[in-house]
Amino acid sequence: MKDDFLYQNLPPLRKEFADKLYRQLTSKYPDIAMSRKRALTMNIQFLWKFALTIILMLFGFVLAAPTDVRAQVIQWIKVVAGFQLEERGESPILNGGEQITPIMTKESNATLADLASPVSATPTVAVYPTTAPQTILSNPPFAFGLPKYIPDGFILMDNGAIAKSNSWVSFAWSSQNAEIEMLVEQRYTDYPLPTGIDSAEEIQVNGQPALLIRGWWDENHNWDPTRGLALHWKIGDIHYRLIYYQRSPVNWEIEPISGDADQVLKDLINMAESVEQ
Amino acid sequence: MMNDAINWEEMYVSCLPHVFHFFCFKVGTRVEAEELTAITFEKAWSNRMNYRQDQGHINARIFGIARKVAVDFFRQPKREVPLSAVLEISDPIFVEDDVQKRINFDKLILILSGLSEQEKELIALKYGAELTNREISQMIGLSESNVGTILHRIVGKIRLEWEK
Numbered sequence: 489m490k491d492d493f494l495y496q497n498l499p500p501l502r503k504e505f506a507d508k509l510y511r512q513l514t515s516k517y518p519d520i521a522m523s524r525k526r527a528l529t530m531n532i533q534f535l536w537k538f539a540l541t542i543i544l545m546l547f548g549f550v551l552a553a554p555t556d557v558r559a560q561v562i563q564w565i566k567v568v569a570g571f572q573l574e575e576r577g578e579s580p581i582l583n584g585g586e587q588i589t590p591i592m593t594k595e596s597n598a599t600l601a602d603l604a605s606p607v608s609a610t611p612t613v614a615v616y617p618t619t620a621p622q623t624i625l626s627n628p629p630f631a632f633g634l635p636k637y638i639p640d641g642f643i644l645m646d647n648g649a650i651a652k653s654n655s656w657v658s659f660a661w662s663s664q665n666a667e668i669e670m671l672v673e674q675r676y677t678d679y680p681l682p683t684g685i686d687s688a689e690e691i692q693v694n695g696q697p698a699l700l701i702r703g704w705w706d707e708n709h710n711w712d713p714t715r716g717l718a719l720h721w722k723i724g725d726i727h728y729r730l731i732y733y734q735r736s737p738v739n740w741e742i743e744p745i746s747g748d749a750d751q752v753l754k755d756l757i758n759m760a761e762s763v764e765q
Numbered sequence: 766m767m768n769d770a771i772n773w774e775e776m777y778v779s780c781l782p783h784v785f786h787f788f789c790f791k792v793g794t795r796v797e798a799e800e801l802t803a804i805t806f807e808k809a810w811s812n813r814m815n816y817r818q819d820q821g822h823i824n825a826r827i828f829g830i831a832r833k834v835a836v837d838f839f840r841q842p843k844r845e846v847p848l849s850a851v852l853e854i855s856d857p858i859f860v861e862d863d864v865q866k867r868i869n870f871d872k873l874i875l876i877l878s879g880l881s882e883q884e885k886e887l888i889a890l891k892y893g894a895e896l897t898n899r900e901i902s903q904m905i906g907l908s909e910s911n912v913g914t915i916l917h918r919i920v921g922k923i924r925l926e927w928e929k
Binding site for chain 1: 774777781782785786789790795798799802803806807810811813829866867869870872873888892893920923924927
């Protein structure tokens with residue numbers, strides 16, 4: 489196919505334009521590590537301030553409000569299957585235009601884990617490099633189990649992670665269009681899990697209560713109950729979390745589940761029930 | 766995260782011409798193509814922390830953004846053409862270095878204006894962005910062989926017009 493003319497007659501890229509744009513980008517976003525650190529610091533500061541404000545408001549409310557009103561409002565913070573939920577219509581982290589990934593954004597884990605950790609009164613910013621699962625399993629920071637059942641088509645990925653505090657580890661399995669990520673936390677310390685309103689329910693894993701959350705925040709930070717499933721359960725003190733989601737191959741954003749969500753849930757429960765410590 | 770090893774300067778140097786040429790095909794003027802290229806890179810650059818290391822992923826992300834930017838551009842009810850665009854014909858780069866190329870490009874854009882939106886999109890992705898048929902197929906949801914067949918047909922049509 490003779491198609492050279494389509495390449496050859498394009499306007500040349502002006503060097504002045506390229507240089508100017510590069511200068512603009514590098515001056516506006518000076519350093520990725522610093523940007524990330526700053527963003528995380530802001531997130532953590534925001535979360536701490538948010539938590540403190542809520543505690544103070546609740547304290548004032550408990551003192552001031554009539555009993556019946558108090559009972560209604562306290563339902564806002566739910567406890568399902570032993571997990572505290574902070575239901576909200578909007579994503580708790582609103583910096584930037586893209587979605588926050590459940591686990592692949594390791595900083596999210598770090599934030600959560602550090603906030604939850606009793607030994608980390610002052611949260612610190614940490615970026616977690618990925619670690620091969622074999623490396624994690626050869627020297628695990630605490631005793632935990634991996635699922636023996638993995639749904640068809642899913643392969644364990646190399647991008648495991650381990651917290652610097654050794655308080656959690658994570659693994660991921662990937663198929664053609666979906667990922668399942670597993671977070672194992674040494675101890676759940678009653679920190680509230682941000683979720684969409686009415687998105688959580690109690691189900692059973694091996695006859696024990698477990699928390700199922702349907703959905704994830706969309707690109708506009710609104711909760712979409714079709715974007716993924718998350719399952720939380722405990723074995724002893726250990727907190728396990730499995731998240732299933734699908735991403736767009738075009739822009740890598742988390743998308744609504746395109747297949748049979750009930751089958752996905754069955755697979756997650758089977759995975760959870762196959763974990764032996 | 767897997768993006769620490771990405772050399773963003775290299776990525777910029779390698780992707781910028783392709784994004785710019787993608788927009789050249791889409792909008793037909795250099796000034797608007799530059800403007801949309803800048804918007805695309807600003808969006809991509811500001812979210813660098815969410816990129817994986819492999820080039821295929823980066824391409825998919827950047828051209829995903831570029832396509833959205835193009836859609837937004839054409840959705841604008843009124844487009845004001847900057848004065849510099851009107852004066853582009855007197856741009857020294859074109860006047861002194863490559864007048865013939867400019868004339869040819871205008872001719873090409875005129876021929877493309879007779880194509881459907883999908884056909885134009887395919888040409889922009891193939892000859893502007895210089896993506897492979899496989900990358901294009903993943904991006905627009907057609908099979909790879911389908912992309913090849915359609916492109917072959919469109920290029921044949923364009924060449925006939927070109928050689929008139």
